[in-house]
Amino acid sequence: MTVPANVRRRRRDGEARRTAILDAGLEVFSTYGLHGASIDTIADRVGISKTNLLYYFPTKENLYVSVLQRLLDVWLDPLGGLDETSDPAEALKAYIRTKMTFSRDMPQASRLFCLEIVQGAALLRPELEGPLRDLVEAKCIVLKKWIGEQRIAPHDPYHLIFSIWAMTQHYADFSIQVQAITGSSLAEPDFFENAVVNTQRMILGMLGLETA
């Protein structure tokens, strides 16, 4: 019943290869889109043949979906951290920093979701209308509670969340534009810190929480 070492090895390698393909797929799909990307390009980046890639993922669409699914949990996770027991200012500052860190460290993921949603999210729709919607609703209750206790200014919680998403993801999705205008990107530590702090100040400002 024990599994021979060479088989375990092969499995582990297989998993590693699958992961490598998913990584390469993320890079290529987020740059060229589903249709603009070619299996060949992705295979090249992994250093395997097109045919070999199709051994691991039977079709291009299948690979594409797999790439998206692997990211979903990680992507939705940070919002869960918005805790009603914590101080509003600190909780929001932490959330903004987390989102900005994502924009810096996983810009391809952000762009892939962006492309997918802009183009209709044929694939992501159920996820948006289910888990995401529920999560946002839960967090809106927290925000409303804070508003009721007059701990933050009374802005519509849904529009507030949209604003935070828009502002933070903008630095990943529109980084080319940001770079064209400012000459900088989040990859530069100074600019990153500046963008984080500015975004935090703007959001806290709109909520009447300036810590100045």
Added chain:
Amino acid sequence: MTVPANVRRRRRDGEARRTAILDAGLEVFSTYGLHGASIDTIADRVGISKTNLLYYFPTKENLYVSVLQRLLDVWLDPLGGLDETSDPAEALKAYIRTKMTFSRDMPQASRLFCLEIVQGAALLRPELEGPLRDLVEAKCIVLKKWIGEQRIAPHDPYHLIFSIWAMTQHYADFSIQVQAITGSSLAEPDFFENAVVNTQRMILGMLGLETA
């Protein structure tokens, strides 16, 4: 030297047809992306044959570029309206409303630019680094002036402009997500007005300009 009526007629019709193709191209490209869109689909929507479309635009890329170029001026225009002689609160409220109106009435244009920029803006880059950058720089001077006169709170003007863009364009680019979460879209007058007013309040709030 006079141009016969039938030739004028043909020219006008030709222009009308070109325009119809550009319109259809915008719709299809903004939904499927450059590579996902097919000339056939666009031709169908106009009610002409693929071959006939290629008579007006020699290649698919050519059509794509033409679609983008036609939109550029309209797209960059609103920012020009931010006038230093006017009242900061009123000027910003007007700008936000204009941008939100664009998001409602020209969501495809917003999405096409979004797709293009997310994917690297191979084509738009010069436009971003030239005219757009200059325009933003000019407006930042206005904002800095307002800050110097202590008429608005001291936020970095570049990040401020990015925020306004992000927040307003979000309603066009991510409308599917907005709809999945709130059940509404800018097409509904109530939701539109609500989104506009909320966005205005949030921005004015962060600038210390609440008119409450």
Added chain:
DNA sequence: GTCTATATCGGGATAGAC
């Protein structure tokens, strides 16, 4: 699991008649 060879197909583009 990985390769070479090949089947297959959608779609961009051209030729030429009308």
Added chain:
DNA sequence: GTCTATCCCGATATAGAC
């Protein structure tokens, strides 16, 4: 200007040897 027919290429996917 518009059509039909066709060429042609890139890219997905499959077959089968190793």
